[in-house]
Amino acid sequence: MRVLGEQEWRDRANAHRERVERWTGPHRRRQRAGEKHPVMDFLFTYYSHRPSLLERWQPGFGVALEGGAEFLERRGYRRVPEGVALDPAVLTAKRRDSVRFVHGLLTAVRSRSPQLGCFGLHEWAMVYRTSPGDVRHESWPLRLGHAGTDAVVESMPIKCTHHDAFRFFTPPARPLNALQPAREDQVALEQPGCLHGNMDLFKWAYKLNPLVPAELVADCFELAADIRELDMRASPYDLAALGYPPVAVETPEGRAAYVRAQREFAERAAPLRDRLVEHCERLLAVPQPVA
Numbered sequence: 001m002r003v004l005g006e007q008e009w010r011d012r013a014n015a016h017r018e019r020v021e022r023w024t025g026p027h028r029r030r031q032r033a034g035e036k037h038p039v040m041d042f043l044f045t046y047y048s049h050r051p052s053l054l055e056r057w058q059p060g061f062g063v064a065l066e067g068g069a070e071f072l073e074r075r076g077y078r079r080v081p082e083g084v085a086l087d088p089a090v091l092t093a094k095r096r097d098s099v100r101f102v103h104g105l106l107t108a109v110r111s112r113s114p115q116l117g118c119f120g121l122h123e124w125a126m127v128y129r130t131s132p133g134d135v136r137h138e139s140w141p142l143r144l145g146h147a148g149t150d151a152v153v154e155s156m157p158i159k160c161t162h163h164d165a166f167r168f169f170t171p172p173a174r175p176l177n178a179l180q181p182a183r184e185d186q187v188a189l190e191q192p193g194c195l196h197g198n199m200d201l202f203k204w205a206y207k208l209n210p211l212v213p214a215e216l217v218a219d220c221f222e223l224a225a226d227i228r229e230l231d232m233r234a235s236p237y238d239l240a241a242l243g244y245p246p247v248a249v250e251t252p253e254g255r256a257a258y259v260r261a262q263r264e265f266a267e268r269a270a271p272l273r274d275r276l277v278e279h280c281e282r283l284l285a286v287p288q289p290v291a
Contacts, residue, residue: 003082004059006067013057016214023225024051038140038239039232043225049206054221060213061086061283076210086210091286099211102204103280105187106273114193114266116259119249120234121158122165122196125173127236128153136168143238143246152236152250161189162196193262195231198269199224204276212279220272223265230261 004012027044028051030037044051059065068084071077076090091099126136129150142149159178160166166174166181174180181189190197202220205212232239234247234254247261248254 001062001064001080001082001085003064003066006065009057009059009065009068012215016057016218017055020054020218020221023221024055027051036139037242038237039228039242039244040225042228043202043221047203047206047224049202049217053206053209054217057214058210059085060216060279061091061211061286063213074210088286089289090211091283091288093288095211096284096288098207099280099283102207103277103284105190106204106277106280108187109190109192109197110270110273110277112191114263115159115161115191116193116262116266117255118159118161118194118262119156119255119258120195120231120247121153121156121249122160122162122169123231123235123237124149124153125158125160125169125176128170128173128176130170140237140239142236143248144236144250149236155250161191162194163189164200165196192269192273193266195227195262195265198265199227199231201269201272201276208276208279208283211283212276216272216275216279220276223268223272227265230258230265234258 023040023043027037027040030041062085064080064082064085065071066083068077071084072079076086077084078087127134127142127146127149130146144152153173153176157178158173158176160169161179161181163181163183163186166177166179169177179185179189192198202217202224205217205220209217229244230247233244234249238246240246246254247258249258
């Protein structure tokens with residue numbers, strides 16, 4: 001078991017909190033003011049990890065904390081000769097099943113080559129043939145208007161592989177997609193070029209809490225935040241007033257810029273996916289208690 005001295009883990013905990021407050025602080029201020037943000041709210045509403053949990057540091061499984069008595073107030077921690085650490089009993093059969101699913105999904109994804117060139121048309125398909133009052137972000141105008149947005153959707157092939165994006169397509173947009181991804185297709189279809197799949201590394205990281213280090217969760221959150229910006233800059237909404245200039249995927253130049261950014265995000269996501277897979281493998285190797 002790895003042991004962290006008290007000063008070391010306290011320094012890491014403080015650094016972690018300061019790092020993520022870059023996002024949690026503005027989110028709380030907007031909440032208090034009753035303000036909605038079409039880009040950043042997604043990270044705290046679509047994803048179910050509360051800001052307070054994102055800010056909370058943990059060392060992960062197999063690490064003992066010297067002078068860590070305060071962790072005994074959290075569920076799953078116990079005293080060990082080296083200090084305080086997670087009890088292996090937290091790896092219940094249900095948690096092992098979750099770890100096994102995450103491991104299976106992420107190993108399948110990393111075995112594939114990135115598919116680039118979807119151009120973020122999932123966001124366009126979510127407003128295809130809607131009336132002005134039915135768009136998801138009703139406070140923000142469509143750059144090309146409703147007719148222009150519909151024309152873009154009809155002019156390019158849509159090839160979304162991600163079920164949790166596809167399920168928000170409008171009914172008229174669904175038949176236009178090259179695939180009809182369902183929940184049961186997730187392991188078979190997800191691929192490392194998908195913006196939403198790479199944002200979801202944050203979800204898989206926090207689903208493993210407190211078994212993985214808080215820094216890994218924060219790394220995945222930071223990637224998700226950066227990807228979300230591209231996701232909405234390439235969307236049909238005009239968000240320039242918020243400081244998000246459009247990536248105009250209806251033009252050749254915009255599509256080229258999108259693919260470049262998509263490739264860069266796939267490259268950033270790969271080592272995070274590898275780290276999550278490695279943690280899953282270590283957890284699955286922990287002996288199960290004898291019944």
